[in-house]
Amino acid sequence: MSDVRLTIDDREVVVPEGTTILEAARSVGIEIPHFCYHPGLSAPSNCRMCLVEVQGQDKLVPSCATAVADGMVVRTGTPRVHESHRSVMEFYLSNHPLDCPVCDQAGECVLQDYSYGWGSATSRFEETKVTQPVKDVGPDIVLYADRCIMCTRCVRFLREVSGTGELSVIHRGVRSEIHVAGDRPVTNPLAGNIVDICPVGALCSKDFLFKCRVWWLTSTASACPRCARACSIRVDSSEGRILRIKPRENAAVNGMWICDEGRFAFRQWHGAGRLDVPLVNGDRGFTHCDWDEAIALAARSLRQVAMRYGGESVAFIGSPWATIEENMLLARLFVSLGATMGSLWPAPAESPQRFPGFEISGEKAWNVAGARRTLMDVAGQLLTLDRLADEIERGRVRAVYALGGAYRGALVPCDDLGLELLEFFAIQTCFVTDKGLKANLILPGASPYEKVGTVRNERGVLQEVNAVMSPPGQARRDWDILMALAKALAATVDDDLTRAVLDRPAAQWNYTRSASGNE
Amino acid sequence: MTVELTLLPAGTSADHPETLDAYQARGGYAAWRIALGRGDPQRVIDEVQRSGLRGRGGAGFPTARKWSFMPKDGHGPAFVCCNADESEPGTFKDRRLLEATPHQVLEGLLLACYAVRATCGYVFLRWEYPRAARAMQAAIDEATQIGLIGSDVLGTGYSVEVRLRKGAGTYISGEETGLLETTEGKRGWPRQKPPFPAARGLFGMPTTVNNVETLACVPVIVSEGGEAFAAIGLPGNTGPKLYCLSGCVRRPGLYEAPMTVTLRELILDDRFGGGVADGRPPKAVIPGGSSAPVLRAEEIDVPADFDHLQAAGSMLGSAGVMVLDDRTCMVRVAANACGFFDHESCGQCTPCREGVHWVRQILDRIESGRGRPGDADVAIDRLDAIAGQTICPFGEAVAWGVGSIIRKFREEFDEHIRLRGCPFPAWGFRSNGS
Ligand SMILES: Cc1cc2nc3c(=O)[nH]c(=O)nc-3n(C[C@H](O)[C@H](O)[C@H](O)COP(=O)(O)O)c2cc1C
Ligand code: SF4
Ligand code: SF4
Ligand code: FES
Numbered sequence: 027m028s029d030v031r032l033t034i035d036d037r038e039v040v041v042p043e044g045t046t047i048l049e050a051a052r053s054v055g056i057e058i059p060h061f062c063y064h065p066g067l068s069a070p071s072n073c074r075m076c077l078v079e080v081q082g083q084d085k086l087v088p089s090c091a092t093a094v095a096d097g098m099v100v101r102t103g104t105p106r107v108h109e110s111h112r113s114v115m116e117f118y119l120s121n122h123p124l125d126c127p128v129c130d131q132a133g134e135c136v137l138q139d140y141s142y143g144w145g146s147a148t149s150r151f152e153e154t155k156v157t158q159p160v161k162d163v164g165p166d167i168v169l170y171a172d173r174c175i176m177c178t179r180c181v182r183f184l185r186e187v188s189g190t191g192e193l194s195v196i197h198r199g200v201r202s203e204i205h206v207a208g209d210r211p212v213t214n215p216l217a218g219n220i221v222d223i224c225p226v227g228a229l230c231s232k233d234f235l236f237k238c239r240v241w242w243l244t245s246t247a248s249a250c251p252r253c254a255r256a257c258s259i260r261v262d263s264s265e266g267r268i269l270r271i272k273p274r275e276n277a278a279v280n281g282m283w284i285c286d287e288g289r290f291a292f293r294q295w296h297g298a299g300r301l302d303v304p305l306v307n308g309d310r311g312f313t314h315c316d317w318d319e320a321i322a323l324a325a326r327s328l329r330q331v332a333m334r335y336g337g338e339s340v341a342f343i344g345s346p347w348a349t350i351e352e353n354m355l356l357a358r359l360f361v362s363l364g365a366t367m368g369s370l371w372p373a374p375a376e377s378p379q380r381f382p383g384f385e386i387s388g389e390k391a392w393n394v395a396g397a398r399r400t401l402m403d404v405a406g407q408l409l410t411l412d413r414l415a416d417e418i419e420r421g422r423v424r425a426v427y428a429l430g431g432a433y434r435g436a437l438v439p440c441d442d443l444g445l446e447l448l449e450f451f452a453i454q455t456c457f458v459t460d461k462g463l464k465a466n467l468i469l470p471g472a473s474p475y476e477k478v479g480t481v482r483n484e485r486g487v488l489q490e491v492n493a494v495m496s497p498p499g500q501a502r503r504d505w506d507i508l509m510a511l512a513k514a515l516a517a518t519v520d521d522d523l524t525r526a527v528l529d530r531p532a533a534q535w536n537y538t539r540s541a542s543g544n545e
Numbered sequence: 546m547t548v549e550l551t552l553l554p555a556g557t558s559a560d561h562p563e564t565l566d567a568y569q570a571r572g573g574y575a576a577w578r579i580a581l582g583r584g585d586p587q588r589v590i591d592e593v594q595r596s597g598l599r600g601r602g603g604a605g606f607p608t609a610r611k612w613s614f615m616p617k618d619g620h621g622p623a624f625v626c627c628n629a630d631e632s633e634p635g636t637f638k639d640r641r642l643l644e645a646t647p648h649q650v651l652e653g654l655l656l657a658c659y660a661v662r663a664t665c666g667y668v669f670l671r672w673e674y675p676r677a678a679r680a681m682q683a684a685i686d687e688a689t690q691i692g693l694i695g696s697d698v699l700g701t702g703y704s705v706e707v708r709l710r711k712g713a714g715t716y717i718s719g720e721e722t723g724l725l726e727t728t729e730g731k732r733g734w735p736r737q738k739p740p741f742p743a744a745r746g747l748f749g750m751p752t753t754v755n756n757v758e759t760l761a762c763v764p765v766i767v768s769e770g771g772e773a774f775a776a777i778g779l780p781g782n783t784g785p786k787l788y789c790l791s792g793c794v795r796r797p798g799l800y801e802a803p804m805t806v807t808l809r810e811l812i813l814d815d816r817f818g819g820g821v822a823d824g825r826p827p828k829a830v831i832p833g834g835s836s837a838p839v840l841r842a843e844e845i846d847v848p849a850d851f852d853h854l855q856a857a858g859s860m861l862g863s864a865g866v867m868v869l870d871d872r873t874c875m876v877r878v879a880a881n882a883c884g885f886f887d888h889e890s891c892g893q894c895t896p897c898r899e900g901v902h903w904v905r906q907i908l909d910r911i912e913s914g915r916g917r918p919g920d921a922d923v924a925i926d927r928l929d930a931i932a933g934q935t936i937c938p939f940g941e942a943v944a945w946g947v948g949s950i951i952r953k954f955r956e957e958f959d960e961h962i963r964l965r966g967c968p969f970p971a972w973g974f975r976s977n978g979s
Contacts, residue, residue, distance in 0.1 A: 070734075070737070070893070071737045071936065072893040072894055072895070072936065073894075073895055074894050074895050074896055074934050074935065074936075075895070077934065084933075085933050086933065086934070088737060091737045110934060113896070113930040113934070114895050114896060114934070116930075117895050117896050117898075117899035117900055117903075117927075117930070118895060118899065120899050120903055121899055121902075150923050151903060152917075153903060153906035153907065153910075154906065156902070175895070176892065176893070176895070176898065195732065195892075197892075198715065198888075198889070198890065198891055198892050199887060199888065199889070199890035199891065199892040199898055199901070199902065200887065200890070200892065200898050200899060200901075200902035201892070202892035202898065
């Protein structure tokens with residue numbers, strides 16, 4: 027495709043053939059107001075908010091649906107264009123309920139934002155507003171049809187991206203209404219995205235509804251821990267509580283969307299049952315102990331086994347829920363103790379889910395690729411769990427130290443490892459089930475939303491993850507636990523370890539901060 | 546045999562659709578055989594070019610020019626759609642053609658298909674015309690039976706199908722891209738142009754949309770030659786034309802005339818309307834369906850053709866000539882028209898969806914005595930803000946049609962507001978208030 031050269035607001039712009047005026051303007055930082063246009067969807071050009079002037083054309087043209095042409099002269103800020111924007115805004119606001127004080131979208135509403143630019147404080151509209159119902163359209167989605175501006179983004183998303191088509195438009199003219207057939211609510215695994223792309227407060231997430239004014243939210247850029255795609259996300263929290271998760275645009279990872287499992291994955295790590303104290307397995311079963319005791323016990327036990335049977339009798343198991351840095355620190359630490367055998371918990375496997383415009387990975391952990399590669403890098407080899415079980419059975423492995431961190435209900439598959447044959451088994455993790463781990467020591471680690479570090483997704487893309495909150499109770503970040511252990515094992519630990527680990531991703535993988543955001 | 550240059554041949558009636566035999570007996574399908582025999586689609590276009598035929602659907606676009614936009618080297622499917630959605634208020638000409646002379650329409654459609662090398666013709670018929678649907682389907686079946694439609698028609702190697710599609714009762718499906726969407730089985734939501742239908746039309750393939758009356762003119766043009774057609778009327782406004790006369794006129798109905806006929810003649814002449822009803826003076830005439838700007842009584846000495854009506858600030862549109870006498874309340878006329886548009890706006894575009902409803906409410910208020918000073922100005926301002934801002938020309942239809950009534954009869958609006966009510970008798974045009 028060849029390039030097209032045009033002028034937008036007296037600026038020379040060069041874009042590939044086929045680019046729309048709106049996108050060409052965007053590429054040089056000129057934002058043309060729009061409602062119906064969404065970069066991930068088709069352009070019906072129905073909102074008429076994006077009209078601009080093109081030299082030589084009588085009518086204003088919809089910039090979202092007009093392709094650039096060589097020599098085109100576009101003006102986005104003339105009085106005529108301004109009047110068009112103003113006029114369209116007046117039409118929108120004529121029938122809009124203007125219930126911003128009770129609307130969840132207030133503060134991040136495109137209609138509200140544009141009102142500042144092109145709205146008017148007074149209204150000439152003295153007629154009766156059309157009223158429409160509030161209705162459930164899915165288990166987590168409610169439609170305030172009154173606020174709908176008929177941009178059809180939701181309808182198009184469900185046709186073009188999820189391919190499920192639950193929503194449609196019924197009636198005509200000013201009575202047009204977004205409709206969901208009673209027996210086909212919006213339940214598809216990508217449903218939540220329609221709430222994100224609704225430019226106004228028409229589609230709301232019931233989970234988030236009335237919980238918080240958006241301006242009180244703190245946003246943290248991170249990656250989604252739910253599957254190996256590791257979608258770029260923005261975690262919105264308030265007072266240390268996650269209230270909602272939204273996608274961040276990242277062409278290399280997730281495009282513009284996330285799935286609902288990921289959107290609500292924080293519930294799988296947080297809340298009831300979360301391990302928040304170190305547990306030691308003694309004569310009376312598991313009892314609480316303090317961190318100094320726990321770390322001292324771990325260090326003492328590991329050193330004993332290493333002295334008695336040799337360093338190679340100590341093995342480690344990395345985790346696909348831990349970051350690259352955590353896995354690396356684990357491997358470095360144990361290799362420095364003399365360990366030669368390491369393994370990696372497999373992520374739960376489901377079948378991948380494919381949609382016309384999105385795919386959910388079947389590997390249910392974010393850092394499978396990063397953990398595997400890191401452990402291999404440091405240890406030179408990685409045993410399967412079966413091999414490790416073999417080594418344990420033959421008595422060649424006497425102690426195992428593991429990172430865990432799986433979500434609730436997905437405990438690491440340690441049943442067949444022969445843990446009872448070991449002299450020492452410790453694991454850093456988030457949950458303990460009633461079955462109980464046959465561990466000597468269980469250390470409360472951090473959930474993915476409480477970590478800082480780097481993950482590598484199934485396509486090899488590295489992303490930075492950031493802590494939204496601190497781990498609960500006495501739980502600690504896994505990195506900190508490993509550092510404490512390293513310190514307790516000081517004799518055999520490389521002093522430069524911290525720096526070596528922390529420098530490594532940046533230096534060698536050319537990792538750059540922050541995926542391209544859409545904020 | 547010479548074929549009569551008329552759209553209302555003697556002996557035909559909407560009560561009995563003309564049979565294939567009857568149609569052939571008056572020279573029907575001769576043009577189809579001639580065109581196929583010549584073996585050159587371009588010659589059909591050339592003949593239509595010579596005839597000066599302009600589209601009868603509303604915009605008056607030169608038909609041969611429209612056809613020439615179709616790709617000449619296309620390989621895949623291409624379509625011609627016969628627009629039989631006829632929903633413009635005051636318009637009932639296509640109905641007569643479909644119900645009385647369906648074969649003539651069908652032959653025109655076949656010729657258009659051949660001219661643009663289409664593989665299939667669609668007849669898009671409004672749902673409210675069940676008789677026309679039956680007549681058209683029967684014609685298609687008859688013509689198919691004797692091999693005038695189908696594969697390898699008359700051994701010429703040209704294959705064409707014709708399909709009938711019915712709308713679901715919406716005016717906007719008559720807009721050409723709304724028609725395409727509806728024919729595809731979707732909501733009648735017009736498409737942003739470009740791309741134009743000739744580039745990407747029905748099912749994404751090259752498509753031409755023509756009105757029923759336009760197509761009904763094509764057979765005689767091909768069989769008698771374009772010049773014969775062009776000899777009727779003035780250059781640029783050629784051929785016989787159907788006028789739908791309604792409103793306050795003695796003899797409302799469908800009339801055929803060359804386009805040199807003036808609006809006044811159509812209303813007063815005994816061959817046509819025979820005068821304003823009850824001997825009243827005319828107040829206004831809407832010459833081309835409710836989308837066409839209204840003309841005041843003193844403006845009706847104008848030939849009812851494309852160019853003169855445009856010069857007079859209106860348009861021939863669908864040739865739905867609506868006559869309004871001096872007892873007619875123009876506020877009610879405006880409110881009624883706006884009520885129709887409010888009911889029929891597809892609702893895609895913000896200005897049309899919100900604006901038409903807004904103006905309709907203003908007009909209803911004024912008519913019912915709840916008008917306020919300034920209302921008419923807001924209505925005009927809002928209508929002007931719709932025109933030029935929408936996906937399809939419906940926006941302009943409302944803005945120009947309704948807007949012209951307010952502009953030209955402003956004094957009546959002001960009087961309603963001053964009197965807090967309507968000074969006219971209660972009969973006649975009434976806002977349907979729904
Ligand atoms: C709102 C709207 C409604 C229309 N309805 C009709 C209709 O019912 N029948 C028709 O032939 N053309 C209708 N038209 C015009 C068509 O868009 C199109 O121009 C016409 O069918 C082309 O045929 P022609 O070139 O033979 O005139 C309508 C246009 C608009 C904007
Ligand atoms: S519900 Fe939201 S996304 Fe859907 S059409 Fe209405 S405003 Fe647009
Ligand atoms: S102008 Fe009106 S009728 Fe035409 S597409 Fe827009 S909303 Fe629909
Ligand atoms: S963004 Fe262009 S018309 Fe809506």
